[in-house]
Amino acid sequence: MPTEKTNPAEDQRLAPTMAPQRVMRIIEALSESREGLTLTQLCARTSLPKTSLFSLLRSLAEGSYVISEGKSHRLGPETYRIAAVIYKTDRFPGNVRPMLEELQKACGETVMLGVPTEDWMSLIYADVIESTSWLRFSANVGAHRPLYSTSVGKVILAYTDEKLRQRYLKNTDLVPKTAYTKVTRQALIRxxxxIRANGYVISRGSVEGATGMAAPVFNAEGQLVAAVATAGPSERFERQRAHLLASVRDCAAKMSSKLGYNGT
Structure with missing residues (x-):
């Protein structure tokens, strides 16, 4: 790592412009020590002045990017959330974002790309573009959502390996989110x-008053890697049902093609 040797006055003058680099050096150092590091250890690994290091750690802790307990500092949940989003998003060639933007323009509603978590027990939103309407469906990039009640999750679950699906059904309580949530395993399996037969889902089982439509995204090997969806107020969706569904399915097909899927 590069070293910094500045006097206090110079350090104060340079602090605003150097802060982003210093933050990343702290994150990098903590990523290499799961048990955490003391201020002295961090100082040695980052070559940062203790006064600056202490101030940055305090700010990072306030945002949950770092957890400071006693004399030890380690990575916090927000840093791991960002890492998960980067990891998941990086599975795509990067050029599916324009397709999601096209979908949002075509729908005028919130659109999202969801991927399964590593254990296939929930989903994470890898990308979200929200509607500009004051009445809209809201979702956050990096947010974890259940599979059994969301449109994105149901598509993922529908194309999940049978063993993974059985494990999910065995270990998941089907708690009702709305009056439309499937709360028995038999109903959910049906x-x-x-979904698998039709190639899409229209669901109202996640949020009261909202409807979601989703379709699968496949890779070159024909394996599901994501689901693309739009969601919004049910009343608006009923008026545009055919158009919205066609737009979602078209977007999913384009994304799959971009990932090398040839439809066979």
Missing amino acids: ELDD
């Missing part, structure tokens, strides 16, 4: 079979 819906998943329909």
Whole structure:
């Protein structure tokens, strides 16, 4: 790592412009020590002045990017969330974002790209573009959502390996989110079979008053890697049902093609 040797006056003058680099050096150092590091250890590894280091650690802790307990400092949940988003998003060639933007323009509603977590027990939103309407469906990049009640999750679950699906059903409580949530395994399995047969889902089982539409995204090997969806107020969706569904399915097909899927 580069070293910094500045006097206090110079350090104060340079602090605003050097802060981003210093933050990344702290994150890098902590990423190499799961148990955490003391201020002295961090100072040695980053070659940062203790006064600056202490101030930056305090700010990072306030945002949950770092957890400071006693004399030890380690990475916090927000840093891991960002890492998860980067990891998940990096699975795509990067050029599916324009397709998501096209979908949002075509729908005028919130659109999202969801991927399964490593254990296939929930989903994470890898990308979200929200509607500009004051009445809209809201979602955050990096947010974890259940599979059984969301449109994105149901598509993922429908195309999940049978063993993974059985494990999910065995270990998941189907708690109702709305009056439309499938709360028995038999009902959910029937819906998943329909999704696989139709190639899409229209769901109202996640948020009261909202409807979601989702379709699968496949890679070159024909394996599901994501689901693309739009969601918004049910009343608006009913008026545009055919158009919205066609737009989502078209977007999913384009994304799959971009990832090398040839439809066979």
